[in-house]
Amino acid sequence: xxxxxxxLLCPRCGHILTASRSKGKKNWYHYYHCNSKCGFRHHSEKIxxxxxxxxxxxxxxxxxxxxxxxxxxxxxxxxxxxxTDARKKVAQEIDDIGLxxxxxxxxxxxxxxDDDDDYRQVKVQCQKETEIxxxxxxxxxxxxxxxxxxxxxxxxxxxxxxxxxxxSKADTAGKxxxxxxxxxxxxxxxxxxxxTPRLNSIAEFILLTNNALSKxxxxxxx
Numbered sequence: 001x002x003x004x005x006x007x008l009l010c011p012r013c014g015h016i017l018t019a020s021r022s023k024g025k026k027n028w029y030h031y032y033h034c035n036s037k038c039g040f041r042h043h044s045e046k047i048x049x050x051x052x053x054x055x056x057x058x059x060x061x062x063x064x065x066x067x068x069x070x071x072x073x074x075x076x077x078x079x080x081x082x083x084t085d086a087r088k089k090v091a092q093e094i095d096d097i098g099l100x101x102x103x104x105x106x107x108x109x110x111x112x113x114d115d116d117d118d119y120r121q122v123k124v125q126c127q128k129e130t131e132i133x134x135x136x137x138x139x140x141x142x143x144x145x146x147x148x149x150x151x152x153x154x155x156x157x158x159x160x161x162x163x164x165x166x167x168s169k170a171d172t173a174g175k176x177x178x179x180x181x182x183x184x185x186x187x188x189x190x191x192x193x194x195x196t197p198r199l200n201s202i203a204e205f206i207l208l209t210n211n212a213l214s215k216x217x218x219x220x221x222x
Contacts, residue, residue: 001030001044003175004051004187011190012038019044032189047189051179054194055164058182058203060210065157076149090137094130101126160206 002019010017017032017040033041060068101123108119159166167178179187182203187194199207 001048002032003172004032004044004047004179007176007179007183007187008032008047009186009188010034010036010038010040011188012040016186017189042189042191050189051194052164052168055167055178055182057210058206059161059163060206062161064209064213065161069153069157072153073149087137087140090133090140094133094137097126097130097133160202 001021004017005019006016008017009015013034013036015034015036015038017034019030019032021028021030023029030044031041032044032047104119104122104126163178167175170178182200183196183198184200185196185198187196
């Protein structure tokens with residue numbers, strides 16, 4: 001009954017709203033309310049329903065979902081392509097150092113290096129450089145590990161497309177997790193709608209996009 005308990009601020013005094021039920025003549029009634037003297041309270045069922053409608057503002061259509069998926073996949077391929085090129089470059093540097101060491105060894109065996117220390121110095125330096133590059137290559141291989149990006153994108157985008165439905169079906173913990181991820185700060189319910197000083201950046205982008213599309217449709221009708 002109270003998934004938003006502790007996440008709402010009183011519009012009158014700014015205190016955090018709690019929630020409870022009270023007994024009427026025949027039934028129990030559930031409220032979000034303020035414990036201060038301001039006396040603000042509102043039916044929890046109505047607030048819960050209005051909040052589900054509020055979440056619908058951050059959903060987007062199937063067409064936008066497909067466009068976003070294409071853009072994100074292209075960006076991912078571009079990023080992993082850069083990683084692949086960088087990996088090849090490091091591997092080539094390792095090969096070049098190996099070739100340098102091999103040439104130094106040949107010169108040493110042919111007595112064309114004046115001092116044993118010269119060869120040892122070249123060998124030690126090449127080994128150090130190789131170890132550094134191999135560590136770098138191992139890190140790049142971990143970062144560039146292949147993943148099923150298409151499925152991950154589908155899961156993420158489907159979540160955003162059906163946010164209000166997912167919220168309505170979630171348990172209390174799930175509802176609170178969705179709310180906190182969308183709204184980093186407390187919400188104020190003024191009896192009609194919700195407002196907050198800060199939104200999740202992705203949610204804000206979706207809201208601006210949906211508002212712009214809605215305005216464009218209105219302008220086209222006019």
